[in-house]
Amino acid sequence: xxxxxxxxLVASSLLALTAALLPATGAGAEPAVPVGSGASAVGPxxxxxxxxxxxxxxxxxxxxxxxVTTLADGLDHAWDVQELPGGGLLVSERDRARxxxxxxxxxxxxxxxxxxxxxxxxxxxxxLAVDPGFEDNRRFYTCQGSNAAGDRHDVRxxxxxxxxxxxxxxxxxxxxKGIQATSGRHGGCRLLVTDRGALLVGTGDAAxxxxxxxxxxxxxKVLRLDPRTGRPSAANPWAxxxxxxxxxxxxxxxxxxxxxxxxxxxxxxxxxxxxYRDDEVNLLRRGANYGWxxxxxxxxxxxxxxxSLPGKQRAARWRSGNPTIAPxxxxxxxGAAWGRYRGRLAVAVLxxxxxxxxxxxxxxxxxxxxxxxxxxxxGRLRSVTQLADGALVVTTDNGGGADRxxxxxxxxx
Ligand SMILES: [Ca+2]
Numbered sequence: 001x002x003x004x005x006x007x008x009l010v011a012s013s014l015l016a017l018t019a020a021l022l023p024a025t026g027a028g029a030e031p032a033v034p035v036g037s038g039a040s041a042v043g044p045x046x047x048x049x050x051x052x053x054x055x056x057x058x059x060x061x062x063x064x065x066x067x068v069t070t071l072a073d074g075l076d077h078a079w080d081v082q083e084l085p086g087g088g089l090l091v092s093e094r095d096r097a098r099x100x101x102x103x104x105x106x107x108x109x110x111x112x113x114x115x116x117x118x119x120x121x122x123x124x125x126x127x128l129a130v131d132p133g134f135e136d137n138r139r140f141y142t143c144q145g146s147n148a149a150g151d152r153h154d155v156r157x158x159x160x161x162x163x164x165x166x167x168x169x170x171x172x173x174x175x176x177k178g179i180q181a182t183s184g185r186h187g188g189c190r191l192l193v194t195d196r197g198a199l200l201v202g203t204g205d206a207a208x209x210x211x212x213x214x215x216x217x218x219x220x221k222v223l224r225l226d227p228r229t230g231r232p233s234a235a236n237p238w239a240x241x242x243x244x245x246x247x248x249x250x251x252x253x254x255x256x257x258x259x260x261x262x263x264x265x266x267x268x269x270x271x272x273x274x275x276y277r278d279d280e281v282n283l284l285r286r287g288a289n290y291g292w293x294x295x296x297x298x299x300x301x302x303x304x305x306x307x308s309l310p311g312k313q314r315a316a317r318w319r320s321g322n323p324t325i326a327p328x329x330x331x332x333x334x335g336a337a338w339g340r341y342r343g344r345l346a347v348a349v350l351x352x353x354x355x356x357x358x359x360x361x362x363x364x365x366x367x368x369x370x371x372x373x374x375x376x377x378x379g380r381l382r383s384v385t386q387l388a389d390g391a392l393v394v395t396t397d398n399g400g401g402a403d404r405x406x407x408x409x410x411x412x413x
Contacts, residue, residue: 061340064410066372071393072102075403078395080128080191080329080383085135088166089393091405092142094124099142101166102405110162112169118145118153121184122204129191129199131227138162139171141227143189143201145181155179155189157201159227175199175230176248179218180206186219186273190329192260194268199227200250202257202270209295212253213309216243220292222257222270222284223248237287253290253313254282255304259330261345267364269317269332271347274324278304280316281327281345283364288314318358318366325352328397329383333357335390337410344370348381350397355381355408378406 077094081102084090088103097117099110117125123145131139138161148154154177161171179201181187186204193199205211205220212220215238224233225248232239232247241247251270259271268284275294282290291305291313307313320327330347344357355375359368375381382397391409 061342063341063370063372064337064339064412066374067409067411068374068378069407069409070404071407072100072107072405073403074107074401075100075395075405076401077124077397077399078382078403078405079124079126079397081385081393081395081405082128082130082140083385083387083393084130084140084162085388089405090128090130090140091395092125092128093403094126094397095119095399097125097144099125099169108167110169111167112160113172116147118147118181119184120145120153120181121187123155123181123184123187123189126187126189127191127202129193129227132193132197138164139227141175141191141199143191145184145187146177148177153181155181155187155203157189157191157199157225157230159230173230175227176201176218176223176225178245179203180208180211182206182208186256188257190257190260192262192268193227194262195266197227198224198233200224200260200268201248202254202260202272204256205254205292205294207298209293209298212255212292212294213289215249215252216246218245218248220252220254220256221249222251222254222260222268224250235286250286251282251284251288251290253288253292253305253309255292255294258326258328259347261330261332263332263345263360264334264343265362269330269345271327271330273326274304274320275300275302277320277322277324278316279320279324279327280304281318281330281347281358282314283317285314288312290314290316317360317364318369325354326350326380327352327356328381329385329395331384331386331392333392334386337390337412339410341370341410346384346392348384348394350380350382353379353381355384355394375408378404 079092079094088101097114099112127143129141146156156177157175159173185207188203190202201223211217238246256273261269270282327347347356357370379398383395394406396403
C-alpha cells in the first residue's frame, strides 16, 4: 500500500510563482513561459524578492517538485534496497539481519538464515546487489557480518538464489571472506554491480590503523571481483600479485566506504564517512590511494586525505568540512523527468538527515549541491537506488522499528 505522506514545499512555491508570472506575461497572449526560463519574463511588479532561487536567468531547466511516498514501514535500520527484475524490492535490515521483499502486496520476510549473520555495532546485514541475469539465475548478493571459525568474526560477500516461490533463499555461496571485523565499527559494506558486470565491494577499515594503506588487507578498500566465480577481476591493478587479498583491490586508503555509484560515462565513485571532519565523495581511479592512514594506533586526528604520505594521494571531489554529516548510499540520477536533478549524484545522508543532489562537471569537479526541503523531513537516510521506472527508493535508518522504504519521484509539471 502506498501512502502519500508529504506534499512538497517546492511544489507549493512553484505554484505561487506560476501565479505570479501569469499576469506579467499576459496569459494566453504569448507563448507559454516555462518556470525557470528566465527572470526577464517577470514584469516589474512581480514580487521576485519573495521567490529567490531556483529561478535565475541562466537556469535552463527547473528543479521539479518531489513527491515522497511510503512503500513500507515497521522496519529497523533498513540498510539497502534493490529492485528485483520482474517486480518487488529486496530490503535488508542490519540488526535484525532480515531480508524482505516489498511489493504491492506488502512486506514479506524471506526464509533467510539470519542467525548466521554476525551483528555488532555498525555491522550486520548490509549491502545488497542483484545479478544482471537475475530473471534467469535468481541470484543476488549480500555483504554481511559472519560468524567465522571459533569465536571469530568477519565480513563477507555471499551469493544467494531466490526460490521460484519468492520466499525461500538458497545458495549461500561465499564469494569473498576475510574482510576483517573487530568490534563491528567501520564494517562497510556497500555492493555495486557495474555496467560491465563486475561486483564492487566498498569496505571499512575495521578501526584498525594499518589496514587502509596495507594493500594485502581487504579493509579500507574498494574491491572488484567477478560475482559468478568470486575471483578477482582480471583488470584489477594487482591482479597478478602472489597475495590473494591484494588481487581484489581496486582502490585503497579509505576509512569506511558507505556508498558506491557509477556515472553514465562509466566512472566509478565512492562515498565515505570522515573522522570528526571531511566526509568524502571520491572519483575512483584504478590503483589509486585515497590517503587515509590513521597510524600510529588509530589516530583519528590525521587528515582524511594525507598528502604527506609516500606516492600520490587522490583528493576528494566533495568533502563535508567540520562537522561531518555521515553520507551513505548514492546513485547518479537518470531520466529527463528529473529536470535539473538529472545527472546529479543523489547522496543519502544519515547524521545530516537529508538527501544531497551534487552536480559534477565533465571533469568530475563539483559545481553545485541542492538539498530539497522535503528530503530533510524523513530522518536519517541510509541508501538510495533508482528504479527502472525512474523513481528513487530510499531507506531510512533511525532504529526503533519505525524505519521505512520511501519512493521519491518528480512531480510532472
Ligand atoms: Ca581521502
